Structures are given as structure tokens and as C-alpha cells.
Amino acid sequence: MSAQATPDPMPVAPSDALDGIAHAAPAHDFLRRALRHRSFAAGLGICLIITLILVAAPLLAHLNPDAQDPLATFAPPSAAHLMGTDEFGRDMFARVVVGGRTTVLACLGVVVLGGVVGSTIGLIAGFFGGALGFAIMRMVDLLLAFPGILLALAVSAILGPGLVNGVIAIAAILVPVYARLVEGAAVEVRHLPYVDAATTLGASSRWIILRHVLPNVSPGIIVLTTTWLGIAALWIAALGFIGLGVQPPTPEWGAILSDGQNYITIAWWITVFPGMFLALFVVGVNLIGDGLRDELDPTLSRR
Amino acid sequence: MSRPEGETLLELRGLRTYFPLHSGPLRRLSGWLKAVDDVSFAIRRGETFGLVGESGCGKTTLGRSILRLERPQAGEILFEGEDILAAGGTRLTTIRRDIQAIFQDTHGSLDPRMNLRSLIGEGLAIQGVGRAERDARVEQLIEVVGLRREHLDRYAHEFSGGQRQRIGIARALATRPKFIVADEPVSALDLSVQSQVLNLLSDLQKEFGLTYLFIAHDLSVVEYLSDRVGVMYLGRLVELASAEDLYADPRMPYTQALLSAVPGSERMTGRPRILLTGDVPSPITPPSGCPFRTRCWMARDICASARPELREVEPNHWAACHFADEARAKAA
Numbered sequence: 185m186s187a188q189a190t191p192d193p194m195p196v197a198p199s200d201a202l203d204g205i206a207h208a209a210p211a212h213d214f215l216r217r218a219l220r221h222r223s224f225a226a227g228l229g230i231c232l233i234i235t236l237i238l239v240a241a242p243l244l245a246h247l248n249p250d251a252q253d254p255l256a257t258f259a260p261p262s263a264a265h266l267m268g269t270d271e272f273g274r275d276m277f278a279r280v281v282v283g284g285r286t287t288v289l290a291c292l293g294v295v296v297l298g299g300v301v302g303s304t305i306g307l308i309a310g311f312f313g314g315a316l317g318f319a320i321m322r323m324v325d326l327l328l329a330f331p332g333i334l335l336a337l338a339v340s341a342i343l344g345p346g347l348v349n350g351v352i353a354i355a356a357i358l359v360p361v362y363a364r365l366v367e368g369a370a371v372e373v374r375h376l377p378y379v380d381a382a383t384t385l386g387a388s389s390r391w392i393i394l395r396h397v398l399p400n401v402s403p404g405i406i407v408l409t410t411t412w413l414g415i416a417a418l419w420i421a422a423l424g425f426i427g428l429g430v431q432p433p434t435p436e437w438g439a440i441l442s443d444g445q446n447y448i449t450i451a452w453w454i455t456v457f458p459g460m461f462l463a464l465f466v467v468g469v470n471l472i473g474d475g476l477r478d479e480l481d482p483t484l485s486r487r
Numbered sequence: 488m489s490r491p492e493g494e495t496l497l498e499l500r501g502l503r504t505y506f507p508l509h510s511g512p513l514r515r516l517s518g519w520l521k522a523v524d525d526v527s528f529a530i531r532r533g534e535t536f537g538l539v540g541e542s543g544c545g546k547t548t549l550g551r552s553i554l555r556l557e558r559p560q561a562g563e564i565l566f567e568g569e570d571i572l573a574a575g576g577t578r579l580t581t582i583r584r585d586i587q588a589i590f591q592d593t594h595g596s597l598d599p600r601m602n603l604r605s606l607i608g609e610g611l612a613i614q615g616v617g618r619a620e621r622d623a624r625v626e627q628l629i630e631v632v633g634l635r636r637e638h639l640d641r642y643a644h645e646f647s648g649g650q651r652q653r654i655g656i657a658r659a660l661a662t663r664p665k666f667i668v669a670d671e672p673v674s675a676l677d678l679s680v681q682s683q684v685l686n687l688l689s690d691l692q693k694e695f696g697l698t699y700l701f702i703a704h705d706l707s708v709v710e711y712l713s714d715r716v717g718v719m720y721l722g723r724l725v726e727l728a729s730a731e732d733l734y735a736d737p738r739m740p741y742t743q744a745l746l747s748a749v750p751g752s753e754r755m756t757g758r759p760r761i762l763l764t765g766d767v768p769s770p771i772t773p774p775s776g777c778p779f780r781t782r783c784w785m786a787r788d789i790c791a792s793a794r795p796e797l798r799e800v801e802p803n804h805w806a807a808c809h810f811a812d813e814a815r816a817k818a819a
Contacts, residue, residue, distance in 0.1 A: 377596035381655075384554050385610040385662065386583035395609075399600045480600075 217479060224475020230468030234461065238284045247278035249435045258451045268453035270444065280458050283435030287417055288465065290351050290436070294416040295409045298355035302362025303398075303405055309363065310370025311393050321367060327360035333422065340428040347436075350429030354419045358412060365408055369401035403477045410473025414466030437462045493531040495565075496698050497553070497666055502526045502562035504545075504552045508771065520771050522548035523559070524722035527797075530666075535692065535699040537713030537730065539706055539745065541767060545722040546702045550668045553700065554588050555579065566666070584614070587659035591671035593651035597643035603629065603654055604639040610662040628657040631694075633687060649680035656687065660695070670702045685712055706749050710734055718742045721770055721778040724797060728804040738806035741779045777809070785810055 219225050241247065253273035261268045267276035309320040327335065336353040343349035373379065374397065382392050421438015423429030430436040432443075437458045444454030504523040507516055522545040530536045538546045551557045553564055555571065563570045571582050587610075590596035597606055605612075607628055608621045616624075626636050632653040643651055652672060659667055669688065673681040689712060691697060703709050709716055709730070716733045718726040718741065726739040737743045744761040746752060752760070765782045768774050774781050780790035789809055800811040 377590050377592045378598040380551075380554075380556050381588065381590060381596045381658070382598075382609065382613075383556060384583060384586075384588045385658070386580040386613050387609075388613075391613060396598055400598070 221475040221479055223471040224479065227468045227471025227473075227475060230464055231472060234284070234288075234465055234468065238281055238288065241277075241281045247275070247281055249274060249278040249282040250433050251275065251278075258447065260451075261453055267457040268451065270440075270451070270454050271447060276453060276457055279435040279440055280437070280461060283437050283440055283458065284461055284465075286347065286430065286434065287420065287437040287462070290347060290420050290430075291413050291416040293351040294354045294358065294420070295412050297351065298358025298412070299362050299405065299409055301355070302359040303366045303401075305359065306363040306366025307370050307393055307397060307401075310367040311374055311389065311397055313371065313374070317367070320363070324360040324363045324367075327356075328364065332357040332419070336419065336423060337426075337428070340423060345428045345431060347430050347434075350420055350423045353423065353428070354416055357419065358416075361412075362405070362408060365404050366401055369404050370397050373397045373400045399480075402480060406473050406476050406480070410469045413469045414462075417462055417466070493533050495529045496532040496567065497700075498527075498529040498563075498565040499549075499553075500527050500563040500565065502549070502552060502559055502564065504548050504557050504559040518771055521545075521722045521773065522770065523552060524773075525562075526719075526722075526724045527562075528717055528724060528727055530698060530700060531714075532665075532698055533692075533696060534714040535701050535712050537709035537716040538700060538702045538719060539704060539709050539716060540719035541704065541745075543767060543770065544719040545770070546719050547670055549719070550588075550670045550700060550702050553668055554586065555583070580613075584610070584662040585665045587662060587664035587667050589652070589655050589659050589667060589669040589672045591675055593648050593655060593675060594644075596655055597651060599642065599644055602640050602642055603634075606643065606654060607639075607657045607661055610658065614662065624661060625657075628660055631660065631691070632657040647680075648676050649684060652676060652684050653687065656684075656691070660691065663695075664697070666698045666700070668700045668702070671704070672701075673708060674703065674705060681708065688712065706734075706746060718745065721768065721773050723778055723807065725779065725807045726805065727797065728806075732801070732804050736804075738800050738804065738811040739779075739808045740783050740785055740810075742806075777807070785813070 219228075251274060253269065255273065256265070256269050257271055257273040259265055259269040259273070265275050265277065267280060269275055270279070305320060305324070309317040309324075335357050336350075339353035339356045340349060343352060370393075379392055379396055382396055387395070417438055420429055420436065421442055424431075424436060424439040424442065430439050432439070440458045441455055441462070444451070444458070448455050502523055503521070503525055505519040505521050508518045508520055509515060510517040524545070526545075526549060528536075538549065540546050548557055552559050553571075559572060562572075564572050566582065566586065569582075571579075571586075574582055601609070604622070604625055608616075608625045611621045611624060625639065629636060629639060634650060634653055634657070638646075643654060646654065655672075672688070673684050676684060685708065688699070692699060699712070701709060701712055713730045716728065716730050717724050718733075718739065720741050726733065726737065726742045728736075728738075733742065734746065737746055740761075743758075744763050746756075747758055747761040752758070761784075763782050768778070768781055774791070776792055776794050777783070777786070777790040778794075780786040783790065787809075793809070795807045795809045797805050797807040798811075800806050
């Protein structure tokens with residue numbers, strides 16, 4: 185670490201210094217420090233490889249996920265079809281790559297939309313509390329009491345089928361989950377002395393929420409987000425399965441999985457390849473989340 | 488330590504800070520906790536006003552009321568003649584620059600996710616001071632409080648308690664305040680570090696012409712730093728005098744008991760140690776008349792029926808006791 189190359193600062197006062205001082209790298213070193221975190225580096229590696237495949241493969245070879253070949257249905261993996269073909273003789277490699285783009289973008293859309301809306305609601309309810317907070321949180325409880333799929337179905341039914349509407353519907357499941365988590369953490373932070381200190385300095389509520397409360401509740405938000413990125417993929421698949429969300433023949437990992445399970449005994453490659461990608465994606469995202477959580481907390485020692 | 492009498496910087500008039508108490512499933516209002524009950528006194532520009540009392544006597548709430556962290560039910564807090572309780576919006580933000588705080592909890596009062604540069608510069612950032620000017624001021628302040636510029640990119644948890652308190656002091660100084668409420672600033676620190684922080688506070692007072700409200704339960708710490716001292720008991724101010732007079736000639740029996748509890752005071756003053764019996768009464772249902780009568784060895788009938796007002800028993804020496812003159816004879 186470069187900070188250690190500079191001379192060790194002298195103690196300030198004989199008995200009041202030195203104890204408990206450790207070297208902290210400046211903020212701009214963040215990425216370098218984060219990369220030394222093993223699970224973060226591993227997660228980032230996995231996600232980069234997946235992203236590379238999803239972005240680069242269509243540029244290197246012409247991929248048509250919808251081209252059918254009636255003479256080559258259920259073909260096992262071969263040089264012609266890297267991941268085999270499905271019941272219509274469609275190339276699975278093309279479907280996995282193109283479907284992956286849909287899945288990854290949709291998952292990101294779900295957590296960003298649900299996370300931003302839910303966290304905002306939670307921050308407001310937790311920080312201001314009182315009658316407003318009480319009213320908001322009872323609404324959140326009401327939403328949490330619904331089974332998630334019912335909520336998503338209701339929203340989908342209102343908005344109509346389609347990928348974007350599916351994303352909104354699943355984000356609706358996430359809103360109360362984020363709100364509940366963030367509200368609890370915000371209530372805790374609101375009563376800490378450093379919030380009093382900021383008030384004394386003349387900080388507005390907005391300043392305190394954005395500069396003190398949000399950074400201090402962020403570990404929970406990050407962990408929840410990385411967990412839900414994976415779960416969102418399954419929800420999107422579920423919506424597709426019951427006819428809402430992604431419509432066939434548009435490829436999407438979840439949809440391919442639910443389709444392929446009918447043939448799993450005779451054509452394992454239809455489910456195994458997209459399943460493998462989905463699992464890797466979820467694992468990679470979770471590893472990144474663990475790393476971020478640790479690295480964003482300066483009080484957690486890395487040595 | 489005594490200074491010529493200066494003009495008044497901050498004045499409390501009949502300050503009452505009560506907390507509502509709720510009970511029952513419907514959280515109905517069932518009473519009030521009178522944390523600060525009708526307190527009036529003035530703090531002069533440039534002095535250190537010590538405020539002492541046991542835990543729960545309301546001294547911290549009084550400090551928090553001045554900082555506008557609690558909302559008093561009644562009374563006025565005049566800062567340079569202006570009632571700060573009536574101020575709001577941008578006016579309040581401006582006033583906050585002049586009135587700063589040093590907190591007891593050196594760990595909890597510094598945001599763990601901010602480095603020293605952001606922590607110390609926060610007050611300036613809130614005011615909209617530009618980055619370059621802020622950095623220059625922060626670099627100057629960190630050295631004023633005895634830390635080094637190299638520390639600015641570190642986080643508070645990397646420092647010891649004494650150093651963290653220095654960070655808190657630098658943060659309070661950033662907005663160039665006139666008045667600082669120091670709530671038990673050294674009580675969480677090691678004894679050896681306490682004196683260093685006290686010396687720093689004393690030096691800064693001279694350098695920047697600061698006025699302190701110094702809140703503590705440790706009388707020896709207060710004596711060291713204060714020009715005048717107020718004693719609180721159950722939300723009320725029961726004695727007020729210069730530090731010299733108060734320590735040499737306490738008139739309120741409670742103050743006498745408090746002083747006699749300072750370690751080594753028997754040897755120093757020749758006065759016997761006074762052991763109080765019983766607990767502090769609940770501030771929710773304070774005793775009638777004098778709040779101290781339930782533990783006072785001098786209490787008579789009048790103490791239960793009439794509340795003794797704070798009166799000037801000697802020039803610039805105020806005590807709230809029916810028998811302030813007698814109390815003196817007894818203690819002597």
C-alpha cells in the first residue's frame with residue numbers, strides 16, 4: 185500500500201497518540217483495495233466473464249436464437265451447436281447468449297427500480313418517524329402481507345404482459361422489502377450522536393439523510409440487492425412461465441429453464457447451460473456484494 | 488481563575504424542557520418528566536460556566552436545549568439578545584454557526600463513514616464553503632487541536648479516545664463559533680488524557696475568545712476550568728456562584744454534600760464527608776417545596792411547604808435554600 189511508503193506520522197502527544205492508529209488508504213484507492221478482497225475479485229471476475237460472453241459472442245458469430253431446424257431437434261452439444269438444440273432445433277448457444285442479455289438487464293432493472301423506490305420510502309419513514317412514518321410502514325406491512333407472486337400478478341394484470349411491465353411488477357414485490365429494511369436501519373442511525381452533531385452544525389434533514397443515514401444503511405441495501413438480483417431472475421422466469429412477462433419466442437434464461445424442464449430426461453443441455461449461467465451470475469453478484477459490504481465499511485479491518 | 492464581569496452572551500429565562508410521558512395501549516399522555524424546570528441564568532462573554540449535578544439532574548437536557556436538539560416547553564434562550572427558540576429556517580442555520588457542541592461520546596459522535604477531512608469540514612460544507620477554502624481551513628484546524636495533516640484521510644475509529652475528542656473539537660471550531668456547549672467532554676477519557684484535553688480547551692478559549700458552557704459531574708474537572716459554577720438538582724438550578732466562592736463556601740446543603748464527595752476533600756478542606764441517604768427522587772413526581780428536602784439533614788416543615796427561590800445570599804452568590812445562612816455556619 186502506497187500510504188505506508190510515506191514516513192510514519194509522529195505521535196501528537198506522548199500518552200495520547202499512537203495507540204489504535206492504523207493506516208487507512210485514501211478513498212481513491214478504493215478499487216485497488218477492493219480487488220485485494222478475494223470474494224470481491226472472484227465475483228467481479230465471474231461477472232466480467234459472463235458480460236464478455238453476452239456482449240462479444242454476437243459480434244463474433246451470427247447468432248439467431250429464433251432460427252428453427254426441424255431436422256436437428258434435441259441435438260446434443262457438438263461443434264455445430266455448442267450447447268445443442270431444443271425441441272424446435274433452435275441453437276441453444278444463441279438462445280443462452282441472447283436470453284442472458286434480457287435476463288441480466290431485467291434483473292438490474294428490477295433491483296434498481298425496487299431498490300430506489302423502496303429505499304426512499306424507508307429513509308423517509310425511518311428518519312422522520314411520527315405519524316408519517318407510522319402510516320407509511322403500515323402500508324408497507326400491508327404489501328408485505330401479500331404473497332409476492334400475487335402482488336406481481338396483480339400489477340402485471342393491470343399493466344398487461346411484456347418484459348418492461350414484468351420488471352415493474354417484480355419491482356413492486358421488492359419495494360416493501362427494501363422499505364422495511366431501510367426503515368429499521370434508519371431509525372437506528374437517526375438516534376446516534378453523530379446525527380445530533382450534524383444538526384448542531386446546521387445540517388438540513390436532506391443533508392443528514394443523504395450524508396449520514398444513507399451511507400450508514402448502505403451495507404444492508406447492498407446485501408439485499410445482490411441477493412435479490414438472483415431472485416429477480418427466478419421471478420421473471422416465473423412470470424414468463426404463467427404467460428405474463430417475457431413472451432415466447434423471446435429467449436430469456438428463466439423462460440428457457442422452465443421450458444427445458446419438460447425435456448430434462450432426454451435433453452439435459454437445454455436446462456443445464458442456461459441454469460449454469462444463471463447460477464454463476466447469482467454467485468458472482470453475491471460475491472461482489474460481500475466484498476462491497478466489507479470494503480464500504482471503514483471500521484472493518486482488512487488485515 | 489477570575490475575570491472582570493463581561494457582558495452577557497447567553498441568557499436563559501425560565502427555561503422549561505419537559506418530556507411527555509405516555510402510558511397504556513393508546514399511549515395517552517400521563518404526565519411530564521420535568522428535565523429542566525424553570526432555570527434562569529446568564530453566561531458572560533469569554534467565561535467558562537460550569538454546570539454540575541448528578542446523572543439525571545437535567546444538565547445534559549439543558550445543554551441540548553441550547554443546541555436546539557430538544558424543544559423546550561417554555562422560556563427563552565437569549566443569545567446576544569435574540570431568542571434562539573423563536574428562530575427558524577436560515578436564521579437558525581446562521582445561529583448554529585455561533586453555537587457549537589462538543590460531545591461526551593467520542594465514538595458515536597463521529598460518523599464512522601467519514602474521514603477526518605469530511606468530519607471536520609462538515610460545518611463548512613453545510614454552509615456552502617468551497618472545496619479549496621474548506622481544505623485550507625481543515626488543514627489549519629487539525630493542527631490547532633494537536634493532530635497532523637497526515638491524519639486527514641483516516642477515519643475516526645483509527646484514533647484513541649483523546650484524539651477523537653480533538654477531532655470533535657476541531658469540528659466544533661470550524662464554523663468559528665462564539666459559544667460552545669461541552670457536555671462531559673472528558674468524562675469518557677483516561678485520567679492522563681483528560682488534562683491534555685482540558686488544557687487544549689483552555690488554550691483555545693484564550694486564542695479564539697470562546698465562551699463555554701461546561702457540563703460535568705466531576706467537580707474537580709469543573710473547578711479547574713470554570714469561572715462560575717451552577718449546581719443543578721432535579722431539573723432546578725439550586726446554587727450559582729464564582730468557582731472560588733462555591734468551592735470555599737457552599738450555601739446549599741446539596742452542594743456541600745457534592746463537594747464533600749470529591750476524593751481527598753476531607754483532607755483539603757477539613758470538612759467532614761457528608762453521606763447522603765436515600766435516592767434521588769423521580770423527576771416525574773418531584774417532592775413538594777424544596778426538591779432536596781427528602782435527603783437533606785437540615786430539612787424542616789417549611790421545606791416541604793414552600794419552594795425556596797434562588798436568592799442572592801451574598802453578592803454574586805445565589806442559593807436556593809431557606810437556611811442558606813445557617814448552612815454556612817454548620818459547614819464551617
